[in-house]
Amino acid sequence: MTTPSSAANAILLVGHPNVGKSVLFHRLTGAYVNVSNYPGTTVEVTRASARFDREAMLLDTPGVLALPSRSDDERATMRALLNESSRCLVQVGDAKNLRRTLTLTALLAELGVPMVLALNMHDEAAARGVMVDIPALSEELGIPVLATVATGGEGIGELTHGLGHATRAEALLRYDQDIEADIARMAEAITRLAPHPQLAARGLAILYLGGDSVVADWLAEHAGQQLAELETLRQAAAERAEGDLPALLARERTEAADALASSVIQRAVRSSPLLSQRLGQYVVHPLWGVPILLGVLYAVYQFVGVFGASVLVGLMEKDLFEGILNPAFTNLVSVALGTGWLQELLVGQYGLWTMGMTYALALILPIVTTFFFAFGVLEDSGYLPRLTVIANRLFALIGLNGRAVLPMVLGLGCVTMATLTTRILHSRRERLITIFLLALAIPCSAQLGVVLGMLGGVSFTAVLIWALAMVGILLLAGFLAAKLIPGRRIPLVTELPPMRLPIIANVLKKTGGRLKWYLIEVIPLFLLGTFIMFALDKSGALPAIIDAGEPLVSGWLGLPKEASAAFVMGFLRRDFGATGLFAMAHSLDPIQAVVGMITITLFIPCFASLMMMVKEQGSKVALGMVAVIVPFAFFIGGLFNLVLRALWS
Amino acid sequence: MNTKHEARLPLAFIPPGTDVRLAALGDEIDPLQREQLTAYGLAENRPLRVLQQRPMTVILADEVELALEHAVARHIWVEKLPSAG
Numbered sequence: 001m002t003t004p005s006s007a008a009n010a011i012l013l014v015g016h017p018n019v020g021k022s023v024l025f026h027r028l029t030g031a032y033v034n035v036s037n038y039p040g041t042t043v044e045v046t047r048a049s050a051r052f053d054r055e056a057m058l059l060d061t062p063g064v065l066a067l068p069s070r071s072d073d074e075r076a077t078m079r080a081l082l083n084e085s086s087r088c089l090v091q092v093g094d095a096k097n098l099r100r101t102l103t104l105t106a107l108l109a110e111l112g113v114p115m116v117l118a119l120n121m122h123d124e125a126a127a128r129g130v131m132v133d134i135p136a137l138s139e140e141l142g143i144p145v146l147a148t149v150a151t152g153g154e155g156i157g158e159l160t161h162g163l164g165h166a167t168r169a170e171a172l173l174r175y176d177q178d179i180e181a182d183i184a185r186m187a188e189a190i191t192r193l194a195p196h197p198q199l200a201a202r203g204l205a206i207l208y209l210g211g212d213s214v215v216a217d218w219l220a221e222h223a224g225q226q227l228a229e230l231e232t233l234r235q236a237a238a239e240r241a242e243g244d245l246p247a248l249l250a251r252e253r254t255e256a257a258d259a260l261a262s263s264v265i266q267r268a269v270r271s272s273p274l275l276s277q278r279l280g281q282y283v284v285h286p287l288w289g290v291p292i293l294l295g296v297l298y299a300v301y302q303f304v305g306v307f308g309a310s311v312l313v314g315l316m317e318k319d320l321f322e323g324i325l326n327p328a329f330t331n332l333v334s335v336a337l338g339t340g341w342l343q344e345l346l347v348g349q350y351g352l353w354t355m356g357m358t359y360a361l362a363l364i365l366p367i368v369t370t371f372f373f374a375f376g377v378l379e380d381s382g383y384l385p386r387l388t389v390i391a392n393r394l395f396a397l398i399g400l401n402g403r404a405v406l407p408m409v410l411g412l413g414c415v416t417m418a419t420l421t422t423r424i425l426h427s428r429r430e431r432l433i434t435i436f437l438l439a440l441a442i443p444c445s446a447q448l449g450v451v452l453g454m455l456g457g458v459s460f461t462a463v464l465i466w467a468l469a470m471v472g473i474l475l476l477a478g479f480l481a482a483k484l485i486p487g488r489r490i491p492l493v494t495e496l497p498p499m500r501l502p503i504i505a506n507v508l509k510k511t512g513g514r515l516k517w518y519l520i521e522v523i524p525l526f527l528l529g530t531f532i533m534f535a536l537d538k539s540g541a542l543p544a545i546i547d548a549g550e551p552l553v554s555g556w557l558g559l560p561k562e563a564s565a566a567f568v569m570g571f572l573r574r575d576f577g578a579t580g581l582f583a584m585a586h587s588l589d590p591i592q593a594v595v596g597m598i599t600i601t602l603f604i605p606c607f608a609s610l611m612m613m614v615k616e617q618g619s620k621v622a623l624g625m626v627a628v629i630v631p632f633a634f635f636i637g638g639l640f641n642l643v644l645r646a647l648w649s
Numbered sequence: 650m651n652t653k654h655e656a657r658l659p660l661a662f663i664p665p666g667t668d669v670r671l672a673a674l675g676d677e678i679d680p681l682q683r684e685q686l687t688a689y690g691l692a693e694n695r696p697l698r699v700l701q702q703r704p705m706t707v708i709l710a711d712e713v714e715l716a717l718e719h720a721v722a723r724h725i726w727v728e729k730l731p732s733a734g
Contacts, residue, residue, distance in 0.1 A: 066688030070681055096712040100690045128712050250684065254692045280714065286703035389705050389716045401718070426681075491718035493685060496707070498714075 010057050010084040015092035017063025018497050020120040023150035024092055025060035045080045052160040067107050068212030072423050078214040088166035089115040095132055096125035098265055102257035109169035112200030115143050116166045118159055122147040129268030137264045142170040151503055173256035182237035189230055194222035209237055210246040280499040284389045293390055300374045308370030309449035317362040329353055350537055356530035359579050360523050367449030368518055371413045376510040380502035392492050399482020401492035404434045411442035414518055416609040429487035436481055439605045440629050441474040446575035451597045454582045458590045469598050521608045529569055529576050556638040559592050570603045591644045599637030604629050661706055661722035663699045668730040671695045675724030689715055
């Protein structure tokens with residue numbers, strides 16, 4: 001959430017996606033942000049006090065591919081630039097791609113805010129034979145320029161020292177004479193009609209002429225009735241320009257950045273590509289890409305599905321909880337409270353400890369921990385962006401491009417988190433389709449673990465039917481959604497960051513941060529869910545619901561009528577519902593187990609992700625999705641019941 | 650009279666391992682995507698190396714690898730650079 005900082009104490013980290021802003025933020029503040037080796041991880045501005053100066057507030061902004069802002073990420077960053085009382089900017093750039101870094105510097109320099117340039121990943125640049133003459137660059141820009149390796153903590157001391165010497169950067173270029181005249185006219189009008197307390201009118205003029213919608217909104221708010229004058233000036237400038245004005249401005253900045261970069265870069269001749277580059281090419285290779293993907297999936301399955309969901313869950317549930325903790329806690333409560341409703345509330349059938357905490361800690365925690373660790377290793381290695389290349393063709397079938405694979409894979413960990421991450425997608429249509437598919441057919445790791453645990457105990461065929469059903473429904477629903485939702489598919493253009501050996505300390509930090517986020521969300525909901533179940537049971541409503549649900553649950557789905565209780569639980573969390581079915585696994589035949597798991601997987605997403613859907617898409621769209629998903633889940637479940645019984649009887 | 654006869658070819662047609670120079674971004678590319686490409690550093694005269702063409706076009710521009718769908722690479726016009734040696 002963005003709450004503007006006061007008294008010019010904000011230090012904004014700004015830069016392209018995937019240049020290490022969030023790692024640097026962690027180094028400078030000690031605070032955790034979701035950091036990944038793929039572009040677009042930071043989807044909101046994050047703030048924390050600086051380690052080196054408790055008065056200073058550091059802000060980590062989403063990566064900007066370019067300014068003027070076009071995407072949600074860029075708009076969020078532009079809003080931070082406009083609304084924060086900035087002490088200075090830290091532009092974080094990729095040392096091995098200085099041209100691109102300086103293209104952004106050319107615009108930031110015009111904002112007139114003191115700044116520092118941190119050239120990050122200079123170890124990777126050096127490995128590729130790219131040497132930047134840092135003193136010369138610092139002299140040309142007139143600001144401190146520091147070489148850093150945020151992941152290894154190199155250059156952080158120099159950077160904090162450099163912050164004390166932040167100054168306004170020298171302009172990198174004078175635009176074409178006619179454009180300069182338009183910029184000057186616009187800057188004069190902005191100074192007169194809507195002066196910004198910190199940002200230079202010239203910078204705002206360039207952004208406004210470049211078509212930045214956030215700057216346009218800010219000017220509209222502050223110029224009031226006088227906005228028409230600014231609009232007239234912009235219109236006139238656009239008509240005078242020999243071509244598209246935003247494109248001309250961008251091209252001139254690129255040329256200036258090119259010229260400066262050429263003068264400060266030295267390139268050593270390299271005889272062969274680096275191992276990391278060759279590895280990166282193998283994983284998207286037309287022949288080797290898919291076998292490598294299958295190998296990766298198998299390794300993740302072994303780690304999460306076998307080690308997490310079987311070995312660790314066995315140790316936690318059977319040995320620790322059922323063997324030691326639950327009997328001890330039940331004894332303690334019985335001695336302290338005797339027998340009565342309070343004792344039942346804590347350690348009974350629907351007890352807060354015996355059901356809520358046991359589900360959350362013994363069944364779910366080992367699975368999500370192993371999943372988030374595996375996901376952290378994959379994202380830190382740089383594999384995930386390459387997955388977008390391999391998945392692109394498949395996703396084209398459902399009107400998306402390969403970029404949507406990232407929220408989908410993250411959704412296998414936590415659908416709520418993944419719903420937030422859909423902001424990395426470029427169009428509203430892509431986000432809408434992806435959120436719908438996440439809500440419908442992507443099971444989170446907790447639910448996945450329960451499904452694999454339950455159906456794995458039935459047979460491999462049962463797991464296969466469930467998996468094929470999910471993939472088939474995902475593709476079918478995606479195909480239909482892509483046909484029904486207006487708009488066109490955007491072809492994929494993506495950066496492939498270097499493959500790196502994952503740094504285990506970073507992976508552990510990320511896993512810890514995500515687990516904290518997950519547990520804060522999951523434990524209260526599990527306890528609330530258990531309490532509701534307890535209250536429904538005690539009030540006699542649960543048997544009534546079970547009876548009322550019988551025609552649907554028993555008649556159509558072919559499940560025992562008690563399974564209604566699991567669907568009631570599923571309204572809170574799908575995995576809670578799935579765990580409810582898991583608990584009655586002994587009384588289900590193989591078809592009932594498959595049908596139950598298909599239905600509960602398709603069932604509405606958990607309460608937290610429903611709230612996230614409302615936040616991202618508005619209540620009307622979110623409720624519309626629920627209105628489609630719930631009947632669809634029961635319809636498909638019943639259909640599988642009929643088909644499987646017809647085939648197997 | 651210009652004696653050079655450098656054909657402009659779509660990036661999607663260039664074999665892997667070839668060094669090229671970017672000549673122009675075609676008008677068929679969506680304006681927003683064109684801005685995105687410019688921001689990635691795909692400007693006129695910029696040297697590029699084609700790394701692969703399947704399943705997508707992958708290029709190296711200034712030590713940065715970019716993957717482009719053929720629908721985009723088909724409309725990026727390039728000129729082959731004379732091979733070294």
